[in-house]
Amino acid sequence: MNALEIRDLSVYYRTPLGKVKVLDSLDADFPESKTTGIVGESGSGKSTLGFAITRLLPPTAAVEGSIKYYGDDLMKLPAKKMREVRGTGVFMIMQDPFSSLNPVKRVGDQLLEALQVRYERRGEGFDYATARKEALKRLSDVKLPDPDLVMSKYPYQLSGGQIQRVVIAMGLLLEPKVIIADEPTSALDVSIQAQVISLLRELQESYGMTLLFITHDLAVATAVSDNVIILYAGRIMEQGSMADAIRKPLHPYTQGLLKSFPSGNYKEGKLYSLKGLPPSFFDLPSGCRFSDRCPYAFDRCYKEEPQVYRVEDRNVRCFLYDKR
Amino acid sequence: MTSVEKEEATEEYMVRAVDLTKYFPAEKVGLLERLTGKKERYVRAVDHVDMLLRKGLTTALVGESGSGKTTIGRMLATLETPTSGTVYYGDLVLSKQTLSQIRKRVQIVFQNPYESLDPRMSIKEIVEEPLVKIKSEEKEKRVKEVLSAVGLNYDDIYYRKARDLSGGQRQRVAVARAMAADPEFIVLDEPTSALDASVQSQVLNLLVDLREEFGYTYLFITHNMMVARYISDYIYVMYAGKIVETGKTEEVFENPLHPYTKLLLKSVPHLEPGARLEPMSGEAPSLLNPPSGCRFNPRCPFATEKCRQQEPPLVDVQGHKVACHLYDK
Numbered sequence: 001m002n003a004l005e006i007r008d009l010s011v012y013y014r015t016p017l018g019k020v021k022v023l024d025s026l027d028a029d030f031p032e033s034k035t036t037g038i039v040g041e042s043g044s045g046k047s048t049l050g051f052a053i054t055r056l057l058p059p060t061a062a063v064e065g066s067i068k069y070y071g072d073d074l075m076k077l078p079a080k081k082m083r084e085v086r087g088t089g090v091f092m093i094m095q096d097p098f099s100s101l102n103p104v105k106r107v108g109d110q111l112l113e114a115l116q117v118r119y120e121r122r123g124e125g126f127d128y129a130t131a132r133k134e135a136l137k138r139l140s141d142v143k144l145p146d147p148d149l150v151m152s153k154y155p156y157q158l159s160g161g162q163i164q165r166v167v168i169a170m171g172l173l174l175e176p177k178v179i180i181a182d183e184p185t186s187a188l189d190v191s192i193q194a195q196v197i198s199l200l201r202e203l204q205e206s207y208g209m210t211l212l213f214i215t216h217d218l219a220v221a222t223a224v225s226d227n228v229i230i231l232y233a234g235r236i237m238e239q240g241s242m243a244d245a246i247r248k249p250l251h252p253y254t255q256g257l258l259k260s261f262p263s264g265n266y267k268e269g270k271l272y273s274l275k276g277l278p279p280s281f282f283d284l285p286s287g288c289r290f291s292d293r294c295p296y297a298f299d300r301c302y303k304e305e306p307q308v309y310r311v312e313d314r315n316v317r318c319f320l321y322d323k324r
Numbered sequence: 325m326t327s328v329e330k331e332e333a334t335e336e337y338m339v340r341a342v343d344l345t346k347y348f349p350a351e352k353v354g355l356l357e358r359l360t361g362k363k364e365r366y367v368r369a370v371d372h373v374d375m376l377l378r379k380g381l382t383t384a385l386v387g388e389s390g391s392g393k394t395t396i397g398r399m400l401a402t403l404e405t406p407t408s409g410t411v412y413y414g415d416l417v418l419s420k421q422t423l424s425q426i427r428k429r430v431q432i433v434f435q436n437p438y439e440s441l442d443p444r445m446s447i448k449e450i451v452e453e454p455l456v457k458i459k460s461e462e463k464e465k466r467v468k469e470v471l472s473a474v475g476l477n478y479d480d481i482y483y484r485k486a487r488d489l490s491g492g493q494r495q496r497v498a499v500a501r502a503m504a505a506d507p508e509f510i511v512l513d514e515p516t517s518a519l520d521a522s523v524q525s526q527v528l529n530l531l532v533d534l535r536e537e538f539g540y541t542y543l544f545i546t547h548n549m550m551v552a553r554y555i556s557d558y559i560y561v562m563y564a565g566k567i568v569e570t571g572k573t574e575e576v577f578e579n580p581l582h583p584y585t586k587l588l589l590k591s592v593p594h595l596e597p598g599a600r601l602e603p604m605s606g607e608a609p610s611l612l613n614p615p616s617g618c619r620f621n622p623r624c625p626f627a628t629e630k631c632r633q634q635e636p637p638l639v640d641v642q643g644h645k646v647a648c649h650l651y652d653k
């Protein structure tokens with residue numbers, strides 16, 4: 001069963017320089033109670049995908065295609081229904097965690113409100129003492145010291161890493177069916193990052209939650225994900241099992257990312273690096289969007305854009321796999 | 325003097341910090357509170373640290389968020405005044421009299437490429453900013469030189485605003501800006517954390533090349549252990565304002581001795597299918613009220629009574645230095 005099914009999804013932004021298509025005809029399934037890593041460089045469209053699913057795109061954006069959440073097309077859902085889905089159905093932990101919190105309300109009150117929403121939707125009565133205990137428990141689950149103290153603070157009184165964890169705790173309190181976590185650990189250092197990642201995995205295993213984990217770090221994605229989507233310049237380049245992608249990356253971009261990871265010491269030699277930089281949406285290369293950086297590019301790559309090929313249970317957008 | 329200290333004293337170094345300390349006031353205490361005798365409380369961000377940065381080599385500084393890495397970097401870049409301690413730059417001791425002379429030798433690349441460059445300034449303005457008292461034709465020549473050294477084409481980029489550049493380009497501009505003033509020593513504070521692997525590897529290669537060409541000395545601050553291992557010759561591991569382990573990079577990685585270093589290495593995500601992380605338990609310690617004895621003791625699986633009472637000194641063990649009672653003779 002798929003928690004989310006995305007078909008032919010495109011997102012455009014209107015800008016002073018004209019309209020740009022930031023996501024181009026995405027197809028993706030997110031199987032229930034699995035974690036899918038969404039990996040790509042800065043600006044490749046990862047957050048845009050999260051905002052499209054939760055319908056939180058700015059008014060300057062336009063969307064085409066369909067996003068089905070357990071069969072309901074979110075694009076067609078009335079605003080009121082969508083608000084219900086957004087809390088206890090699909091919850092997004094934003095890349096900028098401050099934007100998820102109300103700056104003039106104490107953290108504790110905001111967590112209790114979230115719990116109230118959950119209790120109401122389930123038709124359960126709200127009991128202050130129980131709710132408070134549950135909130136404290138989640139704050140300590142995300143390794144925040146002195147949860148009592150944190151509850152009494154306003155968001156601006158906490159550091160970025162602490163806010164990040166408050167929002168993760170809020171997401172967990174809502175017990176949504178799907179969590180979209182946008183770079184949830186990039187503001188955290190390695191040891192807290194590891195704690196939060198293990199916590200998310202644990203919860204996902206015990207509650208069967210579906211997780212979309214957005215990150216620019218393939219190593220972090222490897223530690224959390226069952227499946228992976230590799231985005232490049234608004235296109236899905238590779239899609240399939242995370243372990244397979246690490247063991248045997250198919251797309252030249254995925255291969256390049258893996259090879260670029262630092263290992264050893266500089267005295268043992270240069271790090272592998274792809275030439276060039278990711279393209280601007282205003283100036284995409286003709287043909288394959290990776291063609292200007294690809295070590296295997298050949299004539300056809302500059303003329304046509306490759307479609308998606310099915311290879312060993314994976315999808316890959318590259319002519320090297322065209323077996324005609 | 326121990327043998328290692330003797331060796332260090334004779335070795336050619338760029339920067340040597342002795343007993344470096346930085347305390348920040350934790351809360352602003354008003355006049356009234358001072359008159360009524362309320363005591364000021366301090367964040368002990370850096371607490372009696374010795375450091376030696378060897379000339380022409382790269383020293384990495386790693387440790388948990390909030391452990392004091394940026395504060396050390398800022399002090400060594402002369403942007404922050406130490407609470408106590410002495411810093412030598414070659415033959416000069418940092419003081420009011422030598423400050424302007426030392427500043428010419430030192431540059432810093434800040435932690436966040438999205439915040440460190442003024443988004444409204446043009447790239448030319450950003451890069452030439454540290455160049456004072458230079459004729460404008462010469463300025464342009466220098467800007468061209470350093471931009472091309474970091475792999476950017478002057479004509480393509482000089483007029484653009486920082487906000488219109490990608491993360492990797494901004495980081496190159498920040499490095500070019502640091503180079504423009506012709507420094508000898510550059511502090512690089514998390515220069516690649518915001519970059520993805522393919523761009524990160526470009527920037528790391530570039531830094532290695534530039535150092536070889538211009539003989540720079542780097543202090544490279546990072547929380548990424550694999551990056552530290554790649555880029556550095558020597559490494560310092562910090563925990564809660566203290567150095568807990570230091571030595572040659574390969575020795576520390578091959579034979580980590582301090583329990584914190586060992587746990588840190590285990591919580592690094594690896595590119596291995598199915599690998600699970602082993603998170604460190606417990607919380608980062610308070611710097612207002614650091615744990616007594618060894619600061620790592622509340623989280624250390626080997627802590628004993630002695631650890632809770634006595635602070636372990638940094639001593640020579642198996643070819644490098646470590647501050648832990650497990651290695652007491």
Ligand SMILES: Nc1ncnc2c1ncn2[C@@H]1O[C@H](COP(=O)(O)OP(=O)(O)OP(=O)(O)O)[C@@H](O)[C@H]1O
Pocket residue numbers: 013014015022040041042043044045046047048049058060095216281
């Ligand atoms: N409101 C907007 N108006 C115009 N362009 C936008 C807007 N929001 C994002 N973009 C552009 O759309 C592209 C995708 O942005 P998005 O934020 O989805 O990327 P991302 O993959 O999340 O990047 P990062 O890793 O830096 O967070 C980028 O080129 C960005 O500049």
Ligand SMILES: Nc1ncnc2c1ncn2[C@@H]1O[C@H](COP(=O)(O)OP(=O)(O)OP(=O)(O)O)[C@@H](O)[C@H]1O
Pocket residue numbers: 189348349367368369387388389390391392393394395396547611
């Ligand atoms: N100007 C300041 N005033 C008060 N406290 C400060 C100031 N600058 C830093 N601190 C505190 O000093 C400690 C060390 O901070 P520092 O920025 O050096 O850590 P870091 O190791 O660089 O962390 P990160 O990995 O998060 O960048 C922290 O507790 C921080 O809150």
Ligand code: SF4
Pocket residue numbers: 251252253288289290291292294295296297298301306317318319320
């Ligand atoms: S289609 Fe061509 S350019 Fe694109 S990734 Fe494949 S080989 Fe490279």
Ligand code: SF4
Pocket residue numbers: 582583584618619620621622624625626627628631636647648649650
């Ligand atoms: S001194 Fe004691 S508490 Fe500190 S790291 Fe060593 S064994 Fe652990």
Ligand SMILES: [Mg+2]
Pocket residue numbers: 046047048095182
């Ligand atoms: Mg984003």
Ligand SMILES: [Mg+2]
Pocket residue numbers: 393394395435513
């Ligand atoms: Mg820092």
